[in-house]
Amino acid sequence: MKARVHVMLKNGVLDPQGEAVRHALGALGFDGVNGVRQGKVIELDLADGTTEAQVNEMCEKLLANTVIESYTVGLG
Amino acid sequence: MRAAVITFPGSNCDRDLAVGLAMAGAEVKRVWHKDSTLPDGIDLVGIPGGFSYGDYLRCGAIAANSPICKAVKAHAEKGGYVFGVCNGFQVLTETRLLPGALMRNAGLKYICRTVGLEVGENSSDFMNGYSAGQVIQVPIAHHDGNYTATTEELDRLEVEGRVAFRYSDNPNGSDRNIAGITSANGRVLGMMPHPERAMEDAHGSSDGARLFAGLIGAMATA
Numbered sequence: 080m081k082a083r084v085h086v087m088l089k090n091g092v093l094d095p096q097g098e099a100v101r102h103a104l105g106a107l108g109f110d111g112v113n114g115v116r117q118g119k120v121i122e123l124d125l126a127d128g129t130t131e132a133q134v135n136e137m138c139e140k141l142l143a144n145t146v147i148e149s150y151t152v153g154l155g
Numbered sequence: 156m157r158a159a160v161i162t163f164p165g166s167n168c169d170r171d172l173a174v175g176l177a178m179a180g181a182e183v184k185r186v187w188h189k190d191s192t193l194p195d196g197i198d199l200v201g202i203p204g205g206f207s208y209g210d211y212l213r214c215g216a217i218a219a220n221s222p223i224c225k226a227v228k229a230h231a232e233k234g235g236y237v238f239g240v241c242n243g244f245q246v247l248t249e250t251r252l253l254p255g256a257l258m259r260n261a262g263l264k265y266i267c268r269t270v271g272l273e274v275g276e277n278s279s280d281f282m283n284g285y286s287a288g289q290v291i292q293v294p295i296a297h298h299d300g301n302y303t304a305t306t307e308e309l310d311r312l313e314v315e316g317r318v319a320f321r322y323s324d325n326p327n328g329s330d331r332n333i334a335g336i337t338s339a340n341g342r343v344l345g346m347m348p349h350p351e352r353a354m355e356d357a358h359g360s361s362d363g364a365r366l367f368a369g370l371i372g373a374m375a376t377a
Binding site: 099 | 220254255258259260261262263
């Protein structure tokens with residue numbers, strides 16, 4: 080089974096990389112990009128029977144730094 | 156004073172930190188990241204600068220979960236001294252021995268230059284060689300030194316006198332100009348600037364040497 084973990088900076092945490100991407104899009108002539116937030120996607124190939132709770136624990140302990148980041152888990 | 160300096164794959168200031176501690180009179184042992192115990196009788200653990208594990212996932216995140224870091228956490232929880240410089244500060248926030256996190260510099264650039272640091276109102280033994288309000292010159296060299304914490308956490312650090320150093324001219328966007336902080340018991344210091352690179356006049360500044368000498372002096376009289 081597979082799990083896909085999305086890690087994003089929490090709302091309210093300034094994302095300087097996202098801001099740089101927004102400026103670069105503007106420079107390419109793409110108008111109307113009001114905001115860009117950059118995160119990461121982590122794909123896990125897991126033994127059958129791994130629970131969502133276990134994946135959440137992986138996120139809490141390593142995959143995300145919950146001081147500044149939030150995460151969502153998608154299984155399947 | 157007996158110190159252990161840890162080397163992770165990608166550490167590049169481990170020797171400098173060991174030399175800095177030895178210059179101040181410490182007996183220094185070098186410890187590999189795969190070791191699961193610290194040498195007997197260690198007073199201080201030094202976590203050096205560099206790019207542990209290639210900064211994979213997040214700076215310091217993999218190192219914080221390495222075998223030796225369990226021993227470092229146990230050492231800190233017993234009241235032992237721990238000193239993290241640059242990547243070492245990132246490791247200490249990832250272990251949660253220190254609060255907050257270090258994000259990408261606000262200007263997105265790697266910054267390598269000597270900066271002014273104002274010494275905070277902090278009575279930790281690490282600050283014994285300095286006086287509050289004094290400005291010292293110490294180099295920084297980092298891409299992810301933008302200290303971030305919640306407003307409540309920042310207020311707590313200030314009220315409890317745990318801000319060790321502030322940038323005179325904030326280079327990286329750090330909240331409240333914070334360059335270094337200590338733990339609630341004052342035994343853990345994390346800082347982005349490199350005092351081990353400011354040990355003698357030939358380095359451009361010897362202001363870092365006083366941190367090592369002051370700490371060892373405080374520990375000798377404790």
